[in-house]
Amino acid sequence: MDFFGIQDSRRQQSLLLLVFFSAAMLAMAAVVHVLAVVIAYPSTGSMDFSEPTTGAKAFIALIWITCLIGCFFRFLDVRAGGVALARRFGAVEANSSGRYAKEEWLDDIVNEIAVASACAVPRIFILHREPSINAFVVGGFNGKEALVVSQGAIDKLSREELSAVVAHEFGHIAQGDIPINMRLLIALGGLNAIDEVGKLLMVKSEGRLLAQPGAVVGFVIRVIGSIGVFFGRIFRSAFSRKREFLADACAVQFTRMPEHVAAALSIVRDEHDDEGIHSVHAEELAHLCFQVGDINDWQKRVFATHPPIQKRIDAIDPHFSIKAKSRKRKESEKKPQLYSVGNGRAAMPMSGAEQVSGGQISDAAAMVLTDTASCLAVLHAVFVSDDSERRREFYKAIGFAYNKVFAAQVKEVRETLSHELHNNQLAIIENATQQLRSSIKFENRQRMLKSLEKLVAVEDEYTLMNYATLQLIRRKLDAEFPVLETVCSGESSVAQASHVKTFDRMGEEFALLLSLMIESSGNNDDTLDDQFAMALKCYTQDQLSRRTSNEPGIVKELETSFQTLYVQPRPIREAFVRHCLELAQSDGHIAKDERALLDLFAASLNCDALAA
Amino acid sequence: MGVGTVALIVAVLVAAYFVMVYNRLVTHRNRFKNAFSQIDVQLQRRYELIPNLVEVANKYVKHEKETLTAVMDARNQASKACKEASANPDKSGLVGALAQAEQTLGNAMGKFNMVMEAYPELKADESLRDLHDELTTTENRVGYSRQAYSDAVMRYNTEREQFPAVIVANTCSFLEADLFEAANEEIREPIKVAFS
Numbered sequence: 001m002d003f004f005g006i007q008d009s010r011r012q013q014s015l016l017l018l019v020f021f022s023a024a025m026l027a028m029a030a031v032v033h034v035l036a037v038v039i040a041y042p043s044t045g046s047m048d049f050s051e052p053t054t055g056a057k058a059f060i061a062l063i064w065i066t067c068l069i070g071c072f073f074r075f076l077d078v079r080a081g082g083v084a085l086a087r088r089f090g091a092v093e094a095n096s097s098g099r100y101a102k103e104e105w106l107d108d109i110v111n112e113i114a115v116a117s118a119c120a121v122p123r124i125f126i127l128h129r130e131p132s133i134n135a136f137v138v139g140g141f142n143g144k145e146a147l148v149v150s151q152g153a154i155d156k157l158s159r160e161e162l163s164a165v166v167a168h169e170f171g172h173i174a175q176g177d178i179p180i181n182m183r184l185l186i187a188l189g190g191l192n193a194i195d196e197v198g199k200l201l202m203v204k205s206e207g208r209l210l211a212q213p214g215a216v217v218g219f220v221i222r223v224i225g226s227i228g229v230f231f232g233r234i235f236r237s238a239f240s241r242k243r244e245f246l247a248d249a250c251a252v253q254f255t256r257m258p259e260h261v262a263a264a265l266s267i268v269r270d271e272h273d274d275e276g277i278h279s280v281h282a283e284e285l286a287h288l289c290f291q292v293g294d295i296n297d298w299q300k301r302v303f304a305t306h307p308p309i310q311k312r313i314d315a316i317d318p319h320f321s322i323k324a325k326s327r328k329r330k331e332s333e334k335k336p337q338l339y340s341v342g343n344g345r346a347a348m349p350m351s352g353a354e355q356v357s358g359g360q361i362s363d364a365a366a367m368v369l370t371d372t373a374s375c376l377a378v379l380h381a382v383f384v385s386d387d388s389e390r391r392r393e394f395y396k397a398i399g400f401a402y403n404k405v406f407a408a409q410v411k412e413v414r415e416t417l418s419h420e421l422h423n424n425q426l427a428i429i430e431n432a433t434q435q436l437r438s439s440i441k442f443e444n445r446q447r448m449l450k451s452l453e454k455l456v457a458v459e460d461e462y463t464l465m466n467y468a469t470l471q472l473i474r475r476k477l478d479a480e481f482p483v484l485e486t487v488c489s490g491e492s493s494v495a496q497a498s499h500v501k502t503f504d505r506m507g508e509e510f511a512l513l514l515s516l517m518i519e520s521s522g523n524n525d526d527t528l529d530d531q532f533a534m535a536l537k538c539y540t541q542d543q544l545s546r547r548t549s550n551e552p553g554i555v556k557e558l559e560t561s562f563q564t565l566y567v568q569p570r571p572i573r574e575a576f577v578r579h580c581l582e583l584a585q586s587d588g589h590i591a592k593d594e595r596a597l598l599d600l601f602a603a604s605l606n607c608d609a610l611a612a
Numbered sequence: 613m614g615v616g617t618v619a620l621i622v623a624v625l626v627a628a629y630f631v632m633v634y635n636r637l638v639t640h641r642n643r644f645k646n647a648f649s650q651i652d653v654q655l656q657r658r659y660e661l662i663p664n665l666v667e668v669a670n671k672y673v674k675h676e677k678e679t680l681t682a683v684m685d686a687r688n689q690a691s692k693a694c695k696e697a698s699a700n701p702d703k704s705g706l707v708g709a710l711a712q713a714e715q716t717l718g719n720a721m722g723k724f725n726m727v728m729e730a731y732p733e734l735k736a737d738e739s740l741r742d743l744h745d746e747l748t749t750t751e752n753r754v755g756y757s758r759q760a761y762s763d764a765v766m767r768y769n770t771e772r773e774q775f776p777a778v779i780v781a782n783t784c785s786f787l788e789a790d791l792f793e794a795a796n797e798e799i800r801e802p803i804k805v806a807f808s
Contacts, residue, residue, distance in 0.1 A: 108749055108752070111753065112752050112753055112756045113756070115650055115654065115753050115756040115757045115760060116756035116757070116759055116760050117760065118643075118646065118647060118650065118760050118764070253763065254756075254759075256759060
């Protein structure tokens with residue numbers, strides 16, 4: 001793309017818009033003048049526009065003073081400067097020795113782009129509770145900007161894509177959009193104030209429109225105010241759209257990576273669940289953000305602060321989608337499903353040896369997994385405890401539930417494959433369930449799972465790992481997920497409503513899941529406490545204590561937490577699962593238990609598609 | 613209106629235009645000089661890091677002293693070229709000489725990295741790893757600052773070559789700025805790898 005050319009043309013267009021805006025403001029002043037004379041006519045009988053009467057002068061003064069007061073209050077609002085505004089939106093300043101590697105990335109990227117754009121380095125803030133991909137710059141008139149990046153952008157984008165997003169925001173800084181935006185906001189504040197005063201006057205006269213002169217004046221003021229606000233908003237949106245293209249072109253100039261700028265935009269486009277930023281200040285922020293939800297309605301398009309994402313991508317590289325598709329195809333040809341096991345669901349990155357072996361099992365295991373009965377036996381053998389007393393009890397229970405022959409078979413399988421059941425459990429389960437899926441009917445699989453559940457639960461209680469394994473088997477057998485059915489199925493509107501909580505009130509749920517995740521890394525208690533406190537900070541300010549997996553009733557609580565989290569928007573769930581993945585990877589490798597839990601979380605929160 | 617008045621008005625307009633163009637050229641020249649000083653800042657950081665890196669490597673590397681010496685020589689050369697260029701960035705040839713010295717340093721660092729591969733205990737040294745990470749970050753920034761410099765130079769050169777600004781530029785000695793590129797064509801060629 002010829003970014004210098006595009007920048008020039010967009011700059012000219014936005015200059016033209018600014019000229020229009022000034023002309024519109026002058027026109028409004030003229031209209032106010034004329035209206036003032038016309039309104040005063042019945043009482044004064046004079047229609048002299050050059051020498052308005054005292055009443056008309058008072059009306060004109062009322063309008064302009066209202067406007068100025070409105071501007072002043074809005075000015076007080078934005079005067080606070082970037083840092084104060086960023087804090088008001090709930091963003092937290094990032095420190096250079098960031099908690100996560102990605103926070104350090106962000107710091108590096110911002111410094112690099114500052115060099116590339118010859119701008120001062122702004123202070124960096126992170127919106128920790130914002131799972132969508134977004135970023136914006138806020139600033140006052142003192143030139144001290146604050147760059148705010150959402151947690152979603154840090155989590156979901158690669159380094160290059162994050163650079164592109166940051167470079168876009170630097171584009172706004174370099175082009176001086178921040179002061180212009182602030183001035184526009186102030187002007188709009190003035191127009192809004194006129195509208196509000198009109199409303200107030202009309203309400204005071206309680207609908208007797210023609211009976212009171214105050215009501216007539218109020219009506220006229222409202223008309224002036226609303227028309228002003230209407231055109232003001234149209235103008236601001238049109239201006240903002242032009243500046244978005246300009247900032248995109250700047251992003252390409254600063255990074256010299258048009259493909260990554262386009263890629264970041266296309267990732268944003270693909271986030272269907274997402275309707276722009278979720279913060280309470282969404283409306284105020286709209287014109288500042290990297291993106292807002294896609295717009296189809298023409299009415300909305302007029303007021304849209306951002307051009308449609310596809311248009312932005314096309315401006316950067318018209319052939320981007322074709323190139324991306326062919327690249328994806330080539331990649332999938334190159335890497336034949338290294339990360340996905342079996343039917344491609346529950347794709348999570350694997351660690352070390354597992355990654356190499358994929359869904360491979362040893363010859364000994366393959367010899368065992370020949371018929372349906374032995375596959376069933378293997379699935380039962382997975383749950384055989386290392387403790388000899390429990391083991392005996394388990395075999396006895398199997399004998400009781402099925403028959404003694406089957407119990408003996410489970411025992412045999414356990415003894416021949418003891419090592420493999422321990423180290424390569426996932427592949428074994430994968431292979432066994434694959435066979436069972438094709439050889440047993442759905443109803444029978446459900447029944448089999450029910451009896452397996454009964455066996456595994458000791459007095460209606462599972463251990464956490466058994467629960468995770470059981471849910472994995474359930475998923476692999478394509479069986480129904482009873483935990484979530486209550487939330488998803490028809491009669492559940494009550495159940496669903498009981499699970500709807502705002503993000504702020506889910507501290508306990510997150511605390512529980514995080515504690516289990518962190519515990520599975522097998523570190524000592526002090527380290528676990530530290531890690532937990534640090535991870536929890538991302539979700540809540542409350543000081544919650546760390547839970548442990550051997551507390552009674554923990555699995556029931558876990559199920560309830562899944563139900564609560566399940567009804568949250570997808571970006572929140574995905575961001576959480578990714579966070580867990582990061583926690584698991586923080587020590588450089590993913591242990592078996594960590595992997596099992598990650599799998600469980602991803603599946604239970606319906607983030608199956610969340611590949612590496 | 614007499615001829616004299618018209619001539620006076622034209623003269624004033626021409627003078628005003630001259631002043632405007634002159635000021636614009638000054639702005640652009642200062643911008644590219646500032647962009648160069650950004651490169652200078654990053655390069656200085658890099659030149660500070662390299663001796664530390666060599667010092668750490670010195671503890672482990674026994675037989676590859678000449679590689680380390682080559683790195684230090686190239687570093688000193690580049691540092692000297694940088695000082696000269698930053699004193700006078702618009703003087704023809706100085707930026708090119710710096711770019712050339714940088715290229716030599718880059719080659720020496722490439723060899724140093726290869727040597728590092730052969731010494732696992734050197735690679736495992738924590739302080740070396742930290743230094744290396746910082747060097748990588750600095751190199752990224754050098755890249756970005758070079759890019760910003762090239763953009764500023766391009767804008768300045770375009771401005772000064774356009775008509776009629778070129779007349780103002782030539783009369784007031786606004787010289788053409790050099791891009792950050794190695795002048796010597798041989799050095800720009802890719803390194804040849806021979807399998808014997």
